[in-house]
Amino acid sequence: MAVLPPCYVILGVDQMQALIDAVIIPMEAAMNSVGIQGDFWKKMLSRSKEASQGDLALPCFPFAKQLGCSPDAAAQQIANALELDVGEAVAVGPYVNIRASMDWLVTQLSKTPESKGSILIEHTSANPNGPFHVGRARNAVLGDTFVRMYRAAGYDVTSEYYVDDMGKQVGILCWALENLDEDQVHNLLAEGEIPIEESPHSAKEDHARVLWYQAANLLKAKDSAVDAGVTELVQKSEEADEDILARFEAAYQPVLDGMLVTLGRMGIAFDSFTKESKFIVDGSVEILMDQLQSSELHGVAENGAHYLELESKGVKGKSTQFYYRRGDGSSLYATRDLAYHQHKWTRSVRLLNILGEDHKLQSKQVCIALDELDIKSPEVVFYAFTKLADGKMSTRRGNVVFMDDLLDEAQSRALETVREIRADLPEEKLMKISEAVGVSATRFNIARISPEKGITFRWADALSLEADSAPFIMYSHARACSIQRKAGEVDLSVGLDVTGLSGTAADLIRRMAYMNDELQSAIDSAAPHNFCAWLSALAVDYNRFYRDNYVIEEGVVNVQNLILSELARDHLRRGCEAVGIIPIEEM
RNA sequence: GGGCGCGUCGCAUAGCUGGAUAUUGCACCGGCCUCCUAAGCCGGGUUCCGUGGGUUCAAAUCCUGCCGCGCCCGCCA
Numbered sequence: 190m191a192v193l194p195p196c197y198v199i200l201g202v203d204q205m206q207a208l209i210d211a212v213i214i215p216m217e218a219a220m221n222s223v224g225i226q227g228d229f230w231k232k233m234l235s236r237s238k239e240a241s242q243g244d245l246a247l248p249c250f251p252f253a254k255q256l257g258c259s260p261d262a263a264a265q266q267i268a269n270a271l272e273l274d275v276g277e278a279v280a281v282g283p284y285v286n287i288r289a290s291m292d293w294l295v296t297q298l299s300k301t302p303e304s305k306g307s308i309l310i311e312h313t314s315a316n317p318n319g320p321f322h323v324g325r326a327r328n329a330v331l332g333d334t335f336v337r338m339y340r341a342a343g344y345d346v347t348s349e350y351y352v353d354d355m356g357k358q359v360g361i362l363c364w365a366l367e368n369l370d371e372d373q374v375h376n377l378l379a380e381g382e383i384p385i386e387e388s389p390h391s392a393k394e395d396h397a398r399v400l401w402y403q404a405a406n407l408l409k410a411k412d413s414a415v416d417a418g419v420t421e422l423v424q425k426s427e428e429a430d431e432d433i434l435a436r437f438e439a440a441y442q443p444v445l446d447g448m449l450v451t452l453g454r455m456g457i458a459f460d461s462f463t464k465e466s467k468f469i470v471d472g473s474v475e476i477l478m479d480q481l482q483s484s485e486l487h488g489v490a491e492n493g494a495h496y497l498e499l500e501s502k503g504v505k506g507k508s509t510q511f512y513y514r515r516g517d518g519s520s521l522y523a524t525r526d527l528a529y530h531q532h533k534w535t536r537s538v539r540l541l542n543i544l545g546e547d548h549k550l551q552s553k554q555v556c557i558a559l560d561e562l563d564i565k566s567p568e569v570v571f572y573a574f575t576k577l578a579d580g581k582m583s584t585r586r587g588n589v590v591f592m593d594d595l596l597d598e599a600q601s602r603a604l605e606t607v608r609e610i611r612a613d614l615p616e617e618k619l620m621k622i623s624e625a626v627g628v629s630a631t632r633f634n635i636a637r638i639s640p641e642k643g644i645t646f647r648w649a650d651a652l653s654l655e656a657d658s659a660p661f662i663m664y665s666h667a668r669a670c671s672i673q674r675k676a677g678e679v680d681l682s683v684g685l686d687v688t689g690l691s692g693t694a695a696d697l698i699r700r701m702a703y704m705n706d707e708l709q710s711a712i713d714s715a716a717p718h719n720f721c722a723w724l725s726a727l728a729v730d731y732n733r734f735y736r737d738n739y740v741i742e743e744g745v746v747n748v749q750n751l752i753l754s755e756l757a758r759d760h761l762r763r764g765c766e767a768v769g770i771i772p773i774e775e776m
Numbered sequence: 777g778g779g780c781g782c783g784u785c786g787c788a789u790a791g792c793u794g795g796a797u798a799u800u801g802c803a804c805c806g807g808c809c810u811c812c813u814a815a816g817c818c819g820g821g822u823u824c825c826g827u828g829g830g831u832u833c834a835a836a837u838c839c840u841g842c843c844g845c846g847c848c849c850g851c852c853a
Contacts, residue, residue: 242796283795286796507777514851718789735817742812
């Protein structure tokens with residue numbers, strides 16, 4: 190088995206910034222020598238938009254006036270005056286392009302990791318009232334992708350699920366389970382034209398119990414006694430009634446467990462769960478509500494309800510009041526959210542929330558209220574909705590595509606393909622590969638889209654196994670693994686010789702060298718899709734390298750190429766892990 | 777009525793702290809396995825970047841009017 194020398198076990202930081210740092214001093218000298226005043230150009234020196242032209246680019250249009258020549262000539266002058274250790278500068282039209290040398294790039298590959306502090310990422314936190322559907326899944330996939338990316342970048346991450354264990358959704362579920370029998374449920378659903386679809390998951394408690402939830406919602410619309418019953422339960426839960434909270438838990442916990450099984454199948458796990466009721470029970474909500482009364486924004490409605498007037502804080506619309514205490518003195522969901530944030534800040538120095546765009550206003554209100562309480566606001570990433578071609582998804586109305594079914598379908602489609610390509614493999618292995626491919630493809634098809642873009646769910650897109658998808662990346666990784674296996678035990682300690690590299694090998698090194706920049710910038714700009722794109726590009730680069738750089742030729746191992754292949758394998762693996770693709774070693 | 781977001785080739789998608797021929801995939805056409813996995817690689821695109829103005833040496837990117845789509849504006853969660 191080939192082993193990489195320790196210096197290649199990577200994680201550097203901000204190679205692009207390192208390059209800029211290395212270039213800026215000689216650049217100043219060059220600017221002085223051609224006679225350009227000021228340092229306004231420093232912010233114009235940035236990553237080249239034309240990757241083929243180099244790593245950094247400086248547009249020279251603004252210098253033309255100052256130097257009294259054309260932009261092209263200015264670029265030429267600057268490039269000529271520039272002397273670099275880390276690469277070379279070439280004028281191309283009105284641009285000075287700087288290309289880092291292979292020597293420099295390779296040193297960047299061996300940078301050691303840097304610990305970056307803690308962050309608590311809260312995501313998913315779906316009401317435990319029914320199975321995961323593809324709409325809810327966007328939160329989970331996005332959230333877990335952030336968790337993974339932050340971890341890969343050196344952060345100490347806590348992934349957190351906020352359990353809505355009180356309130357109306359759970360109240361309805363609890364009421365239904367305690368008051369309706371199976372026949373009633375089936376009759377109600379038949380009347381309401383909500384189909385009960387038999388599936389391999391019917392016995393899972395999230396699938397089983399959601400029928401009660403749906404039925405109760407139907408009944409509630411025509412029988413006010415139901416509403417009264419639910420309201421009573423909800424009110425008691427808000428008073429932290431132990432008996433009610435225990436009955437709620439008995440109702441939702443099996444559902445939540447079922448949901449977590451689905452998430453587990455997708456490789457999504459949580460470090461901690463916090464229940465909403467905690468903040469009623471421990472009295473922290475009550476304390477915060479008292480504190481809010483001294484806010485300048487504080488107001489009281491006729492019936493004694495308390496609110497903050499947010500108009501002066503830039504909140505606009507029909508209602509600018511943020512109610513945090515009802516007329517009867519009880520708290521609201523948002524109020525408990527305040528206590529929750531206070532609690533989260535005791536656990537981490539950074540907080541990140543992943544929320545659907547429907548929570549934008551709510552989140553803004555909570556942030557203002559937190560500010561009034563002298564509590565810092567969390568960072569928030571919003572994502573747009575996933576809808577079905579024929580309209581909105583709704584657990585209540587049964588208009589959903591369940592994640593369990595989607596994953597099954599993805600797996601079975603992947604199986605068809607694997608079976609075709611790898612007829613040599615035993616059934617057990619085929620199943621394992623197709624499961625990994627199905628899960629990875631499903632996740633990647635969500636993660637690769639910019640969060641603020643709305644998604645219309647289509648089976649064909651969700652199950653796509655084409656290029657620019659997870660299987661493509663997995664395939665590249667599996668290929669590198671196969672080469673490693675074939676190469677056998679080889680001593681790689683000679684290190685990489687950068688002289689005489691082929692073009693595709695150089696491209697591969699360049700791509701890998703900027704991995705940490707890509708990761709950090711995806712994190713900083715809350716754009717996991719950009720890191721997905723980088724990972725696809727890495728796979729393409731590796732495939733091209735593979736095409737014209739033989740690692741094993743006629744039984745002889747080319748050590749230099751093996752080092753590169755191994756580096757690529759390592760980068761591909763870490764990239765996959767950072768976006769939730771399962772880096773299987775054979776497919 | 778107001779707020780926020782989105783509108784890029786037939787479809788999907790990147791770029792949007794202004795700069796070089798607007799990225800990538802699908803679909804469509806052609807080429808590449810007597811050597812490491814062809815789920816691969818190579819080649820093939822006249823896109824008024826929703827639309828009308830404006831700012832600029834330079835606009836998909838900034839400002840503004842309009843059109844279309846989504847989300848929100850509960851003493852619900």
